[in-house]
Amino acid sequence: MQKQQLSPKANLSLSNIVLGLWRLNDVPAREISSLIHDGLDLGITSIDEADIYGNYQSQKYFGRVLKEEPSLREKLEIVSKTAIVLPGSPSAKKGLGYYVTTENHIVHSVEQTLKDLNTHYLDLLLIHRPSPLMHPEMLDRTFHKLLKSGKVLHFGVSNFTPSQFEMLSERMETPLITNQIEWSVLHVDPIYDGTLDTCIKNQIKPMIWSPLAGGSLFSGQSERAQKVRKAMNEISAELGDPPLDQVALAWLLKHPSGPIPVIGTFQKERVLSAAKAMQLELTDEQWFQILVASQGHPMP
Amino acid sequence: MQKQQLSPKANLSLSNIVLGLWRLNDVPAREISSLIHDGLDLGITSIDEADIYGNYQSQKYFGRVLKEEPSLREKLEIVSKTAIVLPGSPSAKKGLGYYVTTENHIVHSVEQTLKDLNTHYLDLLLIHRPSPLMHPEMLDRTFHKLLKSGKVLHFGVSNFTPSQFEMLSERMETPLITNQIEWSVLHVDPIYDGTLDTCIKNQIKPMIWSPLAGGSLFSGQSERAQKVRKAMNEISAELGDPPLDQVALAWLLKHPSGPIPVIGTFQKERVLSAAKAMQLELTDEQWFQILVASQGHPMP
Amino acid sequence: MQKQQLSPKANLSLSNIVLGLWRLNDVPAREISSLIHDGLDLGITSIDEADIYGNYQSQKYFGRVLKEEPSLREKLEIVSKTAIVLPGSPSAKKGLGYYVTTENHIVHSVEQTLKDLNTHYLDLLLIHRPSPLMHPEMLDRTFHKLLKSGKVLHFGVSNFTPSQFEMLSERMETPLITNQIEWSVLHVDPIYDGTLDTCIKNQIKPMIWSPLAGGSLFSGQSERAQKVRKAMNEISAELGDPPLDQVALAWLLKHPSGPIPVIGTFQKERVLSAAKAMQLELTDEQWFQILVASQGHPMP
Numbered sequence: 001m002q003k004q005q006l007s008p009k010a011n012l013s014l015s016n017i018v019l020g021l022w023r024l025n026d027v028p029a030r031e032i033s034s035l036i037h038d039g040l041d042l043g044i045t046s047i048d049e050a051d052i053y054g055n056y057q058s059q060k061y062f063g064r065v066l067k068e069e070p071s072l073r074e075k076l077e078i079v080s081k082t083a084i085v086l087p088g089s090p091s092a093k094k095g096l097g098y099y100v101t102t103e104n105h106i107v108h109s110v111e112q113t114l115k116d117l118n119t120h121y122l123d124l125l126l127i128h129r130p131s132p133l134m135h136p137e138m139l140d141r142t143f144h145k146l147l148k149s150g151k152v153l154h155f156g157v158s159n160f161t162p163s164q165f166e167m168l169s170e171r172m173e174t175p176l177i178t179n180q181i182e183w184s185v186l187h188v189d190p191i192y193d194g195t196l197d198t199c200i201k202n203q204i205k206p207m208i209w210s211p212l213a214g215g216s217l218f219s220g221q222s223e224r225a226q227k228v229r230k231a232m233n234e235i236s237a238e239l240g241d242p243p244l245d246q247v248a249l250a251w252l253l254k255h256p257s258g259p260i261p262v263i264g265t266f267q268k269e270r271v272l273s274a275a276k277a278m279q280l281e282l283t284d285e286q287w288f289q290i291l292v293a294s295q296g297h298p299m300p
Numbered sequence: 301m302q303k304q305q306l307s308p309k310a311n312l313s314l315s316n317i318v319l320g321l322w323r324l325n326d327v328p329a330r331e332i333s334s335l336i337h338d339g340l341d342l343g344i345t346s347i348d349e350a351d352i353y354g355n356y357q358s359q360k361y362f363g364r365v366l367k368e369e370p371s372l373r374e375k376l377e378i379v380s381k382t383a384i385v386l387p388g389s390p391s392a393k394k395g396l397g398y399y400v401t402t403e404n405h406i407v408h409s410v411e412q413t414l415k416d417l418n419t420h421y422l423d424l425l426l427i428h429r430p431s432p433l434m435h436p437e438m439l440d441r442t443f444h445k446l447l448k449s450g451k452v453l454h455f456g457v458s459n460f461t462p463s464q465f466e467m468l469s470e471r472m473e474t475p476l477i478t479n480q481i482e483w484s485v486l487h488v489d490p491i492y493d494g495t496l497d498t499c500i501k502n503q504i505k506p507m508i509w510s511p512l513a514g515g516s517l518f519s520g521q522s523e524r525a526q527k528v529r530k531a532m533n534e535i536s537a538e539l540g541d542p543p544l545d546q547v548a549l550a551w552l553l554k555h556p557s558g559p560i561p562v563i564g565t566f567q568k569e570r571v572l573s574a575a576k577a578m579q580l581e582l583t584d585e586q587w588f589q590i591l592v593a594s595q596g597h598p599m600p
Numbered sequence: 601m602q603k604q605q606l607s608p609k610a611n612l613s614l615s616n617i618v619l620g621l622w623r624l625n626d627v628p629a630r631e632i633s634s635l636i637h638d639g640l641d642l643g644i645t646s647i648d649e650a651d652i653y654g655n656y657q658s659q660k661y662f663g664r665v666l667k668e669e670p671s672l673r674e675k676l677e678i679v680s681k682t683a684i685v686l687p688g689s690p691s692a693k694k695g696l697g698y699y700v701t702t703e704n705h706i707v708h709s710v711e712q713t714l715k716d717l718n719t720h721y722l723d724l725l726l727i728h729r730p731s732p733l734m735h736p737e738m739l740d741r742t743f744h745k746l747l748k749s750g751k752v753l754h755f756g757v758s759n760f761t762p763s764q765f766e767m768l769s770e771r772m773e774t775p776l777i778t779n780q781i782e783w784s785v786l787h788v789d790p791i792y793d794g795t796l797d798t799c800i801k802n803q804i805k806p807m808i809w810s811p812l813a814g815g816s817l818f819s820g821q822s823e824r825a826q827k828v829r830k831a832m833n834e835i836s837a838e839l840g841d842p843p844l845d846q847v848a849l850a851w852l853l854k855h856p857s858g859p860i861p862v863i864g865t866f867q868k869e870r871v872l873s874a875a876k877a878m879q880l881e882l883t884d885e886q887w888f889q890i891l892v893a894s895q896g897h898p899m900p
Contacts, residue, residue: 091585097599098588129600132491132591133584135556136500159600162763163462163494167501191732194763200736201767209705256735284733285691291732299697300729300759392883397899398888429900432791432891433884435856436800459900463762463794467801 001275003044004258007204009175012044012123012154014077016278017249019205019271021047024061025054027266033065038268040075042275048180048207048262049117050081050128051109051197056089059116061089067118078119079181079207081128081158082109094221099131103142111152125152126180130164136171143174156180158207162198169202180207183259185228185248186217188294199257211261224294231293235286242280244272249277251290301343301575304558307504309475312423312454313378315347316578317549318507319571320562321347324361325354327566333365338568340375348480348507348562349417351409351429356389359416367418378419379507381428381458381480382409399431403442410451425452426480430464436471437511443474454461456480458507462498469502480507483559486517486527488594491555499557508565511561512548524594531593535586542580545570549577551590601643601875604858607804609775612723612754614646614677616878617849618807619871620862621647624653624661627866633665638868640675642875648780648807648862650681650728651709656689659716667718675757678719681728681758681780682709699731703742710751717742721850725752726780730764736771743774747791756780758807762798769802780807783859785848786817786829788894791855811852811861813843824894831893835886842880849877851890 003013019039027035036047049059059080068075083106086098100106110125125146127134146152157165158180169176179199183190187210190196199206212218216225217232230245237249252259265273282290292298301311319339327335336347349359359380366373383406387397400406410418410425425446427434446452457465458480469476479499483490486556487510490496499506511516516525517532532547539547552559582590592598603613619639627635636647649659661678666673683706687697700706710725725746727734745754757765758780769776779799783790787810790796799806812818816825817832831849839847852859863874882890892898 085585094585096585096589096592098585098592099599100584102584132496133554133587138556161488161492161494163497167497169499171503192761194761196732197763197767201770203771250557256733256738284700284702285685285694285696285698287733289694289696292696292698296688299699385885394885394889396885396892398885398892399899400884432796433854433856433887438856461794463797467797470801471803486847538799 001278002054003045004205004260005176006154006156006260009203010177012077013176014079014207015044016260017044017274018046018048018079018260018262019044020209020264021049021058022053023264023266024058027061029061029064031266032061033069035266036065036072036076039271042272044275045075046077046270047078048079050084051113052081052084052128055086056243059113063117063119064225073119076122078117079124079126080110080113080117080122081126082106082113083128083131083218099129099133101127101131101134103138103145103280107141107146110146114151117137120256121150122152124156124178126156126158126178128158130157130160130186134168139168140172140174143172147174155299156204160271162194162228165198165202176204178204178208180262182210183208183252184211184213184217185232185251185290185294186213186220186225188291191291196255196257205258208252208259208261211252211263212245217248218244224296227293227296228290231289235282235289236284239282242276243273243275246277246280247282249274250280250282250299251287253277254282254287301578303345304505304560305479306454306456306560307475310454310477312377312402312477314379314507314560315344315346315431316560317574318346318348318379318560318562319344319350320509320564321362322353322356322564323564324358327361329361329364331566332361334567336365336372344571344575345375346377346379348379349413350384351413352381352386355386359413363417363419370418373419377423378417379424379426380413380417380422381426382406382413383428383431399429399433401427401431401434401439403438403445406442407446410446414451421450422452424454424456424478426456426458426478428458430457430460434468434550436468439468440472440474441581447474456504462494465498466500472579476504478507479561481508482510483493483552484511484513484517484534485551485590485594486513486520486525488591491591496555496557505558505560508552508559508561511552511563512545516574517548517595518544522556524596527591527593527596531589535582535589538586539580539582542576543573546580547582550572550580550582551587553577554582554587560569567599601878603645604805604860606754606756606860607775607777609803610754610777612677612777612862614679614807615644615645616860617874618646618679618860618862619644620647620809620864621649621658621662622653623864623866624658627661629661629664631866632661633669635866636665636672639871642872644871644875645675646677646679648679649713650684651713652681652684652686655686659713663719673719676695677723678717679724679726680713680717680722682706682713683728683731685741699729699733701727701734701739702729703738703745705743707746710746714751720775721750722752724754724756724778726756726758726778728758729759730760734768738770739768740772740774743772747774756804762794765798776804778804778807780809780862782810783808783852784811784812784813784817785819785832785851785890785894786825788891791891795806796855796857805858805860808852808859808861811863812848817848818844824896827893827896828890831889834881835882835889838886839880842876843873845873845880846877849874850880850882851887853877854882854887873896
């Protein structure tokens with residue numbers, strides 16, 4: 001598997017597919033190490049985490065592997081996220097989830113993340129959700145401090161609208177080198193709402209969460225899911241019967257924004273299958289067949 | 301009360317709270333002078349007017365005070381607006397309100413405003429509503445003429461979408477240094493529709509009309525108003541029982557865009573209360589509690 | 601009739617009204633030549649075509665006229681379009697229309713267009729619909745190649761959202777000098793959705809398709825069509841009884857974006873009538889009367 005530079009503004013490349021650990025709590029502890037190694041064998045060198053994953057526990061599980069095998073760290077790019085406060089966490093006494101982007105919260109979150117992960121640095125830190133209270137200058141100062149201390153090498157955002165991204169990137173000196181967004185054959189909004197346009201315009205590659213629509217691709221019973229599955233089955237037959245997850249990923253990968261899917265499956269054969277999607281190429285006609293099936297109306 | 305510079309592009313500062321005179325017709329003439337003086341005593345030096353307020357009469361009432369006490373003028377920053385033609389006015393013979401942004405209309409409106417106000421200049425003139433017929437070059441020429449003649453010192457807009465603001469500011473040489481918009485705990489659209497993002501991106505501070513939702517904050521019976529009031533009451537109890545108007549203003553003031561509320565109340569104790577909102581600081585959690593109560597769904 | 605330069609970025613002017621040939625199949629072959637000459641006599645020098653018009657046949661009909669009278673070519677500006685694949689065409693085997701913006705498709709389409717038209721060059725080539733798969737660098741390379749070979753002199757787009765336009769124009773060296781969009785008194789979205797703002801901001805004049813709402817202006821029975829017709833009839837009476845198509849075009853022409861309507865009628869008297877719209881000037885009040893009738897609510 002090749003690597004892709006996220007943006008000409010920064011020297012960070014991720015593997016074409018990223019392993020997402022948000023459901024790491026479901027994995028028996030003894031299997032986590034081989035999960036990472038299986039990924040590495042396929043060329044998947046990039047790991048997606050967040051402080052809140054697994055109710056603040058995911059990074060600790062992953063960190064044990066890094067502690068047992070410290071030489072792993074340099075083979076990996078580790079992405080983590082900050083800004084969300086989960087309901088039930090010590091800072092959320094009112095049963096309400098919210099966002100914090102103060103220097104205090106971000107620095108504290110990163111330090112806890114580094115401690116949990118048993119590492120000295122993150123390759124990439126993302127603002128997990130756009131907070132209306134984000135203050136560009138303060139955020140810039142915070143990021144600069146984290147960069148200077150060596151704790152975080154690069155910065156980006158997640159789930160940002162075009163307007164939020166351009167506001168922040170215009171007013172910050174720190175380059176924001178990705179926007180991690182939800183996108184799949186069952187969720188095509190980013191194609192039309194400017195999100196992907198804004199990535200291309202600003203020369204950043206989007207990371208994609210739920211690139212397989214959380215599995216509803218295979219089992220969803222909505223009319224939409226059934227139509228999309230029918231189109232993908234037809235296309236699969238035309239392409240020599242690759243599994244549907246490969247077709248769904250190949251659909252994303254054909255987009256000129258250069259998307260980097262984050263896959264959350266921990267079954268080795270599924271990861272292997274996903275990796276093969278890199279070799280699968282849809283025709284323009286096949287690509288639009290899936291889009292039309294998903295959006296429910298023909299192209300104008 | 302401190303002052304805030306509206307934009308690094310211009311040397312104009314307004315008081316942190318602005319007194320809006322759109323309902324000045326309701327005030328007995330003999331009380332207007334003390335209203336202005338009461339504001340000044342609190343540090344409220346900025347006055348918000350428009351040619352059309354009070355069916356074109358508000359500025360005349362205010363102007364009488366300025367005539368009686370000419371030394372007031374230099375202690376104040378006066379903001380006015382132009383572009384709306386009210387139904388029933390001499391230029392609207394069809395019973396239809398509309399907008400005009402021609403040089404002729406704007407210059408005439410400003411001259412009438414100066415005459416009504418008994419002053420030689422406006423500190424800030426706003427295009428009251430975005431007209432689809434605005435012609436940036438012509439507007440630039442008009443503004444330049446008003447600036448050169450000393451009749452208007454600074455320019456801005458009101459009720460503009462991001463797209464309208466960026467179109468105009470991109471194609472005009474005259475800096476547009478504010479966008480006066482509606483925003484309150486009961487009207488949170490500007491947070492999500494790009495309006496506030498665009499202010500931050502363009503380094504202008506928004507002026508806010510109806511920052512207390514026209515009073516429906518205190519008496520509104522909609523489910524939304526009740527939920528927001530409940531949240532604000534809870535927060536008030538946490539903060540030592542400030543009145544709800546202070547909580548509602550403090551909610552706006554926490555936003556990084558640096559909003560400047562225009563308050564339309566003429567009761568001295570309410571103005572005093574509003575001024576105290578500057579000292580009230582909400583926690584992030586309290587801020588989001590109000591947002592969530594207003595939008596009716598938790599943060600994603 | 602005068603000509604208008606589409607953008608300061610390029611040396612191309614179109615006549616104030618453009619003749620659209622998408623329904624040329626309906627015209628008896630022997631009448632096409634006089635149709636073009638009638639237009640020329642009125643100063644309509646610009647022709648709007650597309651590879652797909654008339655199920656890929658329109659350009660051939662027009663091309664026969666250019667073959668019979670080669671001296672016509674230099675008197676005309678010819679606009680054509682590419683990127684759409686019609687259902688039923690050889691490249692669409694699945695009964696599904698879609699878009700292709702690959703170098704191969706565009707170059708092939710342009711070469712077929714030149715052959716059909718019996719000309720060596722297009723004055724302006726538009727991407728007919730925004731494809732999500734547009735790759736700015738590849739498109740730039742393709743356009744540069746067409747420009748260098750002399751096959752296409754200028755480039756633009758059609759039916760693009762603001763976000764799509766700014767993405768492409770930001771990342772391409774080739775100037776995009778128009779966006780051909782749908783707009784009429786019965787379809788006022790471009791006024792509010794940023795489309796026209798983006799034209800002004802980027803200093804391009806929009807070309808307008810269906811500027812008379814495909815005739816439903818005159819015969820539509822919807823409440824909206826009836827209200828708009830009523831307003832236009834009243835305004836016509838105020839202006840000395842010009843026909844409604846002139847009022848509808850004059851409404852567009854008053855907009856500061858400098859729109860260039862593409863009219864699709866082939867009746868000489870209708871073309872003549874349209875040309876006269878250039879002389880008709882609506883007042884601001886009349887302009888808003890039509891807008892308000894169409895949008896169904898007064899100006900705020």
